[in-house]
Amino acid sequence: MSDEVRPGHVRVRLDLSYDGTEFSGWARQAGGRRTVQGEIEDALRTVTRSRETTYELTVAGRTDAGVHARGQVAHVDLPGELWAEHREKLLKRLAGRLPKDVRVWSLTEAPAGFDARFSAIWRRYAYRVTDAPGGVDPLLRGHVLWHDWPLDVDAMNEAARGLLGEHDFAAYCKRREGATTIRTLQELSLRRGEDGIVTATVRADAFCHNMVRSLIGALLFVGDGHRAPDWPAKVLAAGVRDSAVHVVRPHGLTLEEVGYPPDDLLAARNREARNRRTLPGTAGCC
Template sequence: MRVRVDFGYDGAGFAGWAAQPGLRTVESELSSAWGTVLRTPPPRLTTAGRTDAGVHARGAVAHLDVDPSAYDDLPGRSDRTPDAAAVTRLNGVLPQDLRVRAVSVAPDGFDARFSATSRRYSYRLADGWADPIRRGDTVSWRKPLDVEAMHEAANALVGLNDFAAFCKRREGATTVRTLLRYDWTRDDDGVLVATVIADAFCHSMVRSLVGVVVPVGEGRQPRYWPGQKLAARQRDSAILVMPPHGLCLEEVKYPRDDQLGVRARESRSVRSLAD
C-alpha cells in the first residue's frame, strides 16, 4: 500500500535529502522513524524534491510502500485513524528540526516525484537590515539591490528552455525544464523574496537562477544579461550559485487523482526542445 507523507524541515542540520554514509540526512532520519513506528526495517522513500545540504522545506512530499496490516495496526487501542496515528507517532520519534504535517493513503498511480506538476521555491535575500532571528533562512547581502531590475531580468527566463547554464549536468539527464514563474518582490521588512515555480528542477538550478540576477540588481550587468546566459546553454563561472540557507521548498502540486499515472509517465520521458 502506498502512503503519502507531507513534511517540512530546517535544513541547517542536514547534509541534504539523500541518505549518505556517516552523514545526517532528511531521508535517513525520516526512513528510520518510519521503521520504528512500523516495526520494520527502514523503508525506501521517494521524494518530490531532493534538496541540497542547508536547504529548507516547508511543503515537502514523499511516498513509501508499506504492509497494509502494519499500517492499520498503528492506532493500537485508540480510536484514531491510521493516518492520524502515523503523524503522532512519527513526530514522537523524529527530531525537532524535522516534522511531519500529514500522512495519507495515496491514490492509485501516485508517485511523489513523477506525479508532481510543479514545485514552488522561495529565496530570501536581505540587502539592508538583516533580522538576526531570521539569519537561518535569509541570506545577508552587503550591496543594495534593485528589485525591479531583478524582477524584469527574472521574468525573461520564464518558459520552456534548456537550463544547462544553471544546472550541474548528470549523465543521461536532460536540462530542459518549464519555468512557470520567476519573480522578485520586497516584503514588509524590506527583504527581497523570490518565487520560483517550475515543473521540475535540476541540481543547483534555483540557486543559480537567483545568482544570475543578483549582478543585475547590483547594477553590474544589464537586464538582458541573464537571458544571454540562458541562450548560451553552457555552465558559466560568472553565474553565482547562491548560499543554500536562503532557499526553501514551499509547495509541491499534483493533478487530479485520475491523472496521476498519466503525469508520472510523462515525467519519466526524457525531454528535449525539439519535443
Template sequence: MTQHDLDEPVPDPGGGLVRVRLDVQYDGTALSGWAKQPGRRTVQAELEAALATVLRVPVALTVAGRTDAGVHATGQVASLDLPRAVWEQHREKLVRRLRGVLAADIAVPSVTEAHPDFDARFGALARHYVYRLTDAPGGPSPLRRADTVAWPRSLDAGAMTAAAATLLGRHDFAAYCRRREGATTIRTLLALDVARDGDLVTIAASADAFCHSMVRSLVGALLAVGEGRRPAAWPAELLSRTERADDVTVAPAAGLTLVRVDYPPADMLAARAEVTRARRS
C-alpha cells in the same frame, strides 16, 4: 528510460500494499540535503530510520524534490508503500509517534493514504520555491536568521524583475545547472517573481521540475543584475550556452525553501507520471 536511483525506488502498486503520502518540513541548516550519503546526516536517512523504528518494517522513500545541503522545506512531499496491516495498525498515531522519534529540525505534519497511482516524484506537476534575502544593514531578524540571507549590497528589485521575465518558458537551462550523468537540463520555468517588502527581497520560482542547483543559480544571476554588475538581458543570454556558466554565482543555500508541490487529480496521476518519465528519457 531513466530509472530511480537505488535509494529512491520506483513505486509498485498492488500486492497488498498501500501507497502512503508524507508531507515533510525541515530546517536544512544542519542537514546535508535530502538524499542519503554515507557518514552524513540527511533528511532521507533520518526519516527512513524514524519510520523503520516506529513501523518495525524496512522502508524506502520516493521524494518530490531532492533538496541540496542547507536548503529548507515547508512543503516537501514523499511517498512509500506499506503492507496494509502495518498501515492500519499505525495510521492514527503515526504523526505523533514520528514527532517523538525525529530530531527537532525535521517534522511530518501529515501522513495520509494516497491513490495507488500517486508518485511523489514523477506525478508532480510543479515545484515551488521561495528565496529570501535582506539588504538591511543589520541583517535579518534573529527569528528568521535560518532562512533569510543577509546581503551586503543594495539591490534594485525592479531590474531583477525585468531580468526574471526574460527567463520564463521552456529552455535548456544548462548554464544554470550542475549536470548529472544521464539527466536533461531542459525545464519549463513557470514563474520567477521578485518582490520587495521594505528590506526583504523574495524570489519565488516555479517549474515543472528543477535540475541540480538551478534555483540558486537563477537567484545568483538575478542578484548580479540587482547589484548593477550585469544588464537585465544578461541572464537570458546565458540560455544559449550548453555547459554550466562559471560566471554565475550560486546563491547561498540558507535562503532557499521548497514551499509547495502540485499534483493532478487522482484520475490523472498515472498519465502524468508516464508523461514525466517520457520527457526525461
C-alpha cells in the same frame, strides 16, 4: 521503474517540513551523514517495530545540504497489515521520535497512480535575501541571505522575464550524467516586503541540480548593477556555465509547495514525467 504498488502493500503520502541547516541534504548517504530521508526512515522503522526492515521514501524534490522545506511531499509503500495496525497512531508516534528540525504533518493513503516525484506538475521554491545595511535579523539568519549591495527589484524582475518558459537550462545547472537539463520555468518573480526582505518565487515543472540558486545568483548581479537586465537571458541562450553566475548559499532557499494534478490524471502524469525531454527542433537521444 514501475509505478505500481506491490500486491499487499499500501502507498502512503507524507506531507512534511524541515529546517535544512543541520542536514546534509535530503537523500540518505553512506558514511553516517545526517539526512532528512535517513531520519524519517529510521523513525518509521522504530515506531512500526520493523526491526531490520527499512521502508524507502520517494520524495518530490531532493533538496541539497542546507536547503529548507515547508511543503515537501514523499511517499512510502507499507505492507497493508502494518498500515492497518499503525495508521491511527503513526503520526503522533513519529512526532515523538523525530528530531525537532523535521516534522511530518500528515500521512494519507495515496490515490491510485500517485508518485510523489513523477506525478508532480510543479515545485515552488522561495529564496529570501536582504540588502539591509546592518545585515540579517539574527532570528532569521538561518533563512535569509545578506547581500551587501543595494538591490533594484524592478531590474531583477525585468531580467527574470527573459528566463520564463521551456528552455535548456544547462547554463544554470550542474550537469549529471545522462540527465536532461530541459525544464519549463513557469514563474520567476521578486517582491520586496515591508520588512525589506526580497523574496524570489520560483516555480517550474522540475528543477535540475543547483538551478534555483544559480538563477538567483544571476539576478543578484543584475539587481546590484553589475550586469544589465538582458544578461541572464544571454547566459541561458549560450548554453554553457558562465563563471560570473554564482551559486548562492543554500540557507535562503525553501521548498514551499508541490503541485499535483487531479487524481484521475496522476497515472498519466507519472508516465509522462519519466520520458526524456527534448526541445522542439532537436533530436532525442539516449
